[in-house]
Amino acid sequence: MKAYVVEAFGPPESLALKDVVPADVPAGHVRLNVKAAGASLLDALISGGKYQVKPPLPFTPGSEFSGVVDAVADDVTTLRPGDRVMAGGFVGGFAQTAVVPAAAAIPIPASMSFETAAGFRTNYSTALHAFRQRANLQPGETILILGAAGGVGSAGIEIGKIMGAKVIAVASSEEKRAFAVKLGADHAMSAEPEAFRDQIKTLTNGRGVDVVYDPVGGALTELAFRSLAWRGRHLVVGFAAGAIPSLPVNLALLKGAALVGVDLARFSFMHEPKVAAENLKQLIAWFEAGQLKPQIGRIYPFAQAREALADILARRAVGKAVVKVSD
Ligand SMILES: NC(=O)c1ccc[n+]([C@@H]2O[C@H](COP(=O)([O-])OP(=O)(O)OC[C@H]3O[C@@H](n4cnc5c(N)ncnc54)[C@H](OP(=O)(O)O)[C@@H]3O)[C@@H](O)[C@H]2O)c1
Structure with a gap:
C-alpha cells in the first residue's frame, strides 16, 4: 500500500510517497481501508517537527481520517469488516491503510460522507x-x-x-x-x-x-x-x-x-475518555439533526497531500482541507 512518510522533519514538499507493507493487527485493534484524511495545521506542524510532541521517525502523518474496517483482531467485538468509521489519534492517516485501537474507530452515520467524517471529530x-x-x-x-x-x-x-x-x-x-x-x-x-x-x-x-x-x-x-x-x-x-x-x-x-x-x-485519551465520548455522541446527534453543517473546503487527490499542508501553512485554506485517499 502507498503511504506518505516523514523520514526527516521538514516542510510538506519533503514528505515521501512510498510503498509500505501494511501493519499487522494487534490485539484490541482494527485495520481500515482509509477513504479520506483531514489535513490540518497540526499535521503540518508534526511533519515539520514543530509540534510539542515529536513522533519517532519515520512515521506517516495524518491525525484524523475515515474509512472502512478491513480486518479486526480476534478480541474485538464492537466492530466488523465493512463498518464505516471515523478514526484518529496523532499520526497515520495519509496512507491507504491504517491500524488503530478499536476504541478510536467510531461508527459514522449513513448520511455522513467519508470526506466529512475525515474532518469531523x-x-x-x-x-x-x-x-x-x-x-x-x-x-x-x-x-x-x-x-x-x-x-x-x-x-x-x-x-x-x-x-x-x-x-x-x-x-x-x-x-x-x-x-x-x-x-x-x-x-x-x-x-x-x-x-x-x-x-x-x-x-x-x-x-x-x-x-x-x-x-x-x-x-x-x-x-x-x-x-x-x-x-x-x-x-x-x-x-x-x-x-x-x-x-x-x-x-x-x-x-x-x-x-x-x-x-x-489529554482530555479524550488520558483523563476523561467517557466525557469525551459523550461529547462526540452529542456532536453526531447535532449533525444528524442538521444543526452542524461541516464545510469542506478543497478536496485534494491523494497525490496532492503535500499541497494541502502547504496551503494550510500559507493561510490559504478556507473550510476543512481533505485529502481523498481512495474511492
Ligand atoms: N487544544 C487543542 O486540543 C487543539 C485541537 C486542535 C487544534 N489545536 C491547535 O489549534 C491551532 C489552530 O489549528 P487549526 O487546525 O484551526 O489551524 P488552521 O485551520 O490553519 O487555522 C488557524 C488560523 O490561524 C490564523 N493564523 C494567524 N497567524 C497564522 C500563521 N502564522 N500561520 C497560520 N495561521 C495563522 C489563520 O487565520 P487568519 O488568516 O484569519 O489570521 C488561520 O485560519 C493549531 O495550533 C493547532 O495545533 C489545538
Whole structure:
C-alpha cells in the first residue's frame, strides 16, 4: 500500500510517497481501508517537527481520517469488516491503510460522507470541550473567536451558535470573514492589532466579551484578554501564529478573569475518555439533526497531500482541507 512518510522533519514538499507493507493487527485493534484524511495545521506542524510532541521517525502523518474496517483482531467485538468509521489519534492517516485501537474507530452515520467524517471529530470536539467543560459557556454570552475561518475556529462558530452564544469572528481577509458570517457568526472583524480592541468595544457596547476562543496566540492573545468582560474566560487552544504569548497576570485580577487551557488529546485519551465520548455522541446527534453543517473546503487527490499542508501553512485554506485517499 502507498503511504506518505516523514523520514526527516521538514516542510510538506519533503514528505515521501512510498510503498509500505501494511501493519499487522494487534490485539484490541482494527485495520481500515482509509477513504479520506483531514489535513490540518497540526499535521503540518508534526511533519515539520514543530509540534510539542515529536513522533519517532519515520512515521506517516495524518491525525484524523475515515474509512472502512478491513480486518479486526480476534478480541474485538464492537466492530466488523465493512463498518464505516471515523478514526484518529496523532499520526497515520495519509496512507491507504491504517491500524488503530478499536476504541478510536467510531461508527459514522449513513448520511455522513467519508470526506466529512475525515474532518469531523477534532475540530468540533475541541470547540465543544472548550465551551462546555472549560468555559461553562451560558446562552446569551458573547464569544470572541480568533482564527475564525480556520479549522478549530470555524467549528467554534457553529458550536457557539448552537449553545446560544453571540459570536464575534476574527479573520484576516474579506473572504475569510464572509465565510465566518456564512457559518453563523453575528459579526466578523479584522485581525489587525491597531483597531482590534476598539472594534470589540464597539460591537459589545463597551462591555467586552465573556469568552475568548484562542487557537492563534502571538500578539492577539493579550489584546483579546484585555477585551474580556468581568468574569471572562480566555480559552488557550493553540498557537497558529507560532509565538507562545505571555500575559501580565494582574489583568486576570482586575477582570476577575480566568486563563483556561484546552487540550483535546489529554482530555479524550488520558483523563476523561467517557466525557469525551459523550461529547462526540452529542456532536453526531447535532449533525444528524442538521444543526452542524461541516464545510469542506478543497478536496485534494491523494497525490496532492503535500499541497494541502502547504496551503494550510500559507493561510490559504478556507473550510476543512481533505485529502481523498481512495474511492
Ligand atoms: N487544544 C487543542 O486540543 C487543539 C485541537 C486542535 C487544534 N489545536 C491547535 O489549534 C491551532 C489552530 O489549528 P487549526 O487546525 O484551526 O489551524 P488552521 O485551520 O490553519 O487555522 C488557524 C488560523 O490561524 C490564523 N493564523 C494567524 N497567524 C497564522 C500563521 N502564522 N500561520 C497560520 N495561521 C495563522 C489563520 O487565520 P487568519 O488568516 O484569519 O489570521 C488561520 O485560519 C493549531 O495550533 C493547532 O495545533 C489545538
